[in-house]
Amino acid sequence: MIAEIGHFALILALVVAIVQGTLPMIGAAQGRANWMAVARPAAQLQFLLVLTSFLALMQAYIISDFSLANVAQNSHSAKPMLYKVTGVWGNHEGSMLLWILILALFGAAVAGFGGNLPPTLRARVLSVQALISVGFLAFSLLTSNPFERIFPVPLDGRDLNPLLQDPGLAFHPPMLYVGYVGFSIAFAFAVAALIEGRVDAAWARWVRPWTLLAWLFLTAGIALGSWWAYYELGWGGWWFWDPVENVSFMPWLMGTALLHSAIVVEKRDALKIWTILLAILTFSLSLIGTFIVRSGLLTSVHAFATDPERGLFILVLLCIAIGGSLVLFALRAPALKAGGLFAPISREGGLVLNNLLLAVATGTVFIGTMAPLFAEAFDYKLSVGAPYFNLFSAIFGLPLIAAMAVGPFLPWKRADLAGALGRLKVAAGLTFAAGLVTWYLQQGGPVLAIVGMTLAAWLFFATLAEWADRVQLFRIPPAASLSRALRLPRAAYGMTFAHIGMAVAVAGMTASSAWKAEEVRVMRPGETVEVAGYNYRFEEVREMRGPNYFSEMGRFTVTLEGQPVAELTPEKRFYPVQRMPTTEAAIHTTGISDLYAVIGDSDGQGGWTVRIYHEPLVPWLWAGCLLMVIGGLVSLSDRRLRVGAPRRRAAPAASAPATAS
C-alpha cells in the first residue's frame, strides 16, 4: 500500500512539474503575474511529492518488502540496517529517484531563498528546472519504476553487491548527486538569462552561491569516491581514469572554471557569453555522465544493469536539454551586451587563463574518455589509459598551478606582473628551498614529480603570502594586522583555504604517484617483510563471521626500527548470497604516509598472497580536498549574507560602456 502511495506521489510530481514548467514560463513572456506566481508553490509541492515517493521506497527497504522487484533484487533480510537504507540508492531505479529528489530539492530551495530575484527571472529559472524534472520523472516512471511489484513474492532478496556494502555508499552517491544536480541551477539561470536576453552583475551574484554549493558537494563527492576506491578495492590506488570517474571529473573541471568566470561577470561585467556557455556545458557534462553510467556505452567498473532502451530515452532527454540550450545559446548570445574592458595582464586576464586551461583540460579528458567509442565506430579497438591522462594532466595542470599562485596578486583591469612577482619573493625563496629538500630526500625520483612538489609548495607559500599581503603582516604592528585579518571578507578566506587545499592535494597526488612502494608475495605466518623501512610481521590468519558474510582476517604487526607502529588486520570476505569475495584493506595512517595491507588467496600450503603498499602523502590528498570543501563553505557563508542584500550595490551593467569582452 505504501509503495502505491509512493508510485502515485511520483506520478503527481510529474503532473506538478509539467504545470511548473509551462505556466510560469508563458506568464513571464506575457507579463501575467499570477501565472508566474505558480512557480514557487509548485516547486515546493513537487519536492514534497518526490520526498514522499522516496520515503515510501526507503520504507520498503527497511521492512524488506520483497514484493517490490527493486527491493528483492537489491536487498536481503540479513543485511545490516545501514545498508538497507543506503541500498535504496545502490541500484539504478533507486539512484534515479535520489537524483530526482535532489533536483526537486534544489528547485524548492531556489523557490525558498529566491525572494529577492526579479519575478520574471525567478519564474523562468523555476520553469527550466521543472522541465528537467519532467524529463527525469518521465524516465523514471516509464523505464525505471522502482515501485514495480513481483509475484510470486520471493522468500528473500538477492542482496546488494558486496562492494557497495560499505559506509561509503551512505555519503558518496548523495554528495556526488548534489554536485551534479546542483549545476542544474546554474544551467536554469543561464537558460533563463538567454530567454531574458540580459546578463548582469546581479545575475552573476545570484548564480555564484548555487554554483559554489554544487561545486563543494561535487568536490566532496569525488574525494569520497576516490577514498572509497582506495580502501575498498584493495589496489592501493585512488584514481583509475575509469570512464565513470572521468565523467564526474569533467563537470568538476568545468564547474571550477564557471566558479571563477562568474566572479568576472559579477565584478567586471565581462566574459558574459563565455560564462553562460560554461553554465550550460557544466550541467551538460553532468547529464552526459548520467547517460554514460546508465546506458552501458563505455566499459567501466561502475556497472549499473545496462539497458539500451533506457540509454535511448536518456539520449533523447540529452538532445532536448543540451541541444535545445545550445541552439538557444547560438541564437541569443549575440544579444548579450559585453561589459568592462581589461588588459591581458590583470585579474580578469588571470581568470581567463584559468578558464582556458580548465576548458582545455576538460576537452582532453573528454577526448580520452570518448576515444574508444569513436575508434570503435571506425573499427579500431582502442583503450586510453593512465599514461595519456597523466601526461595531459601534467601538461595543463602544472601551468594552472603555477598561474594560480600569481593570479590573486593581480589587480582588476590592468596589472603589473613584475610588481606582483616582486611581492612573491619570499614565497619564491621558500619554494626553492622546498624543491631542494624534495630533491635531497628523493634522489633519483622522476623529474616531473620534483616539479610537481615544487609547484605545490609554490602555490602553498604564494597563497599564504597573498593573505599576509592583505593583512600587511610584519609591515604594520601585529595588532593592526590581526584586526585587518578579522575584517577580511569570508570570500577571501574561502579562496585562501581552497587554494591551500589544492596545494596540499597536489603534493599528495604527486608523491603518492611517484614514490609509492609495493610488495606482493606469498607469506606464511611468522615471516616478515620490509617495505619502505617498515617491518611487517605476518602473525596469523583467523576465520571470522559477519552478519551476511564469512571472513578470513590476517594480522600484521608493523614496526619501525624495532618500535611498534601499528597492527593491521586486512580481511578477505565472502558474501554467500551474491557468491562474491571482497577485500577489506587495512590502512594505518601516520599523517605523512599510509601503511596499506591486503590479504589475498591461500596457496593451500600454509602461505597467503599478501600485498603491502607504502603510500606517501596520500592522507594529504584527502586533507587537501577537505580544505577545498571548507574553503567553499566559508565562502558560501559570506555569499549568503550578500545575497540577502543584493541591491546594496546597484548593478553597473546598464551604465558600463559596451564594446567588447
Next chain:
Amino acid sequence: MSKRVILLLPIAVFAVLVVAFVWGLAPDRDPSRVPSAMVDKPAPDFDLPAVTGLEIPGLKTADLNGDVMLVNFFASWCVPCRVEHPVFMDLAAKGDVKLVAINYRDKPADAVAWLAELGNPYSRIGADLTARTGIDWGVSGVPETYIIDSEGRIRYQHIGPMQVSDYEETIRPLIEELKQ
C-alpha cells in the same frame, strides 16, 4: 558573422557526439569485446611433442596446413573444458571438421586420465607444458578454440567454453565458408 559561426560550434560538436552515442547504443554492440590480435595471421611457429602416455601424435605448425580445422586449448584442471567437451565429442563423431588440440599447462598423467574418462575427440594433441606456445597464440585462458583455414592461417578465436549454440551460429557457418 564569424562570431555567429563560433557560437554555433558547441551545437555542431554536440551533434557529432549524438551521432556517436546513437551508434554506440546499437543493441548488438558489446563494448567489452576484445578482438584477437592473432586473427588473420598465420599460426605461430611451434612444435609440440605428444602427451606422454597417449597413443596420439603431437602437433606442429606444418600439421595445420591443408585443411580447415579447429585447434582447441584445453586442460584437465579447467572446469569449463569439461563443459564444452561433449560438443567436441559430438563433432568428432560427425566428422564435419578436423579437430586438433593443445594440452595447456597440464600434467600428462592427468590429461591421459581426463581423456580416458570423457573420451578423445582429437586427432593430434600437442603438450604445451610451459605455456610458451599458448602465449604465442595469444591465449588468455582455457578453454579457447581457433579456426584455421587451409593455408594455416588463424581466422577466428573463440574465448570460453564452446556451446552448441556457439558452434551452430558462428563456428559452423564460418567453417563452411572457408571450405568453399
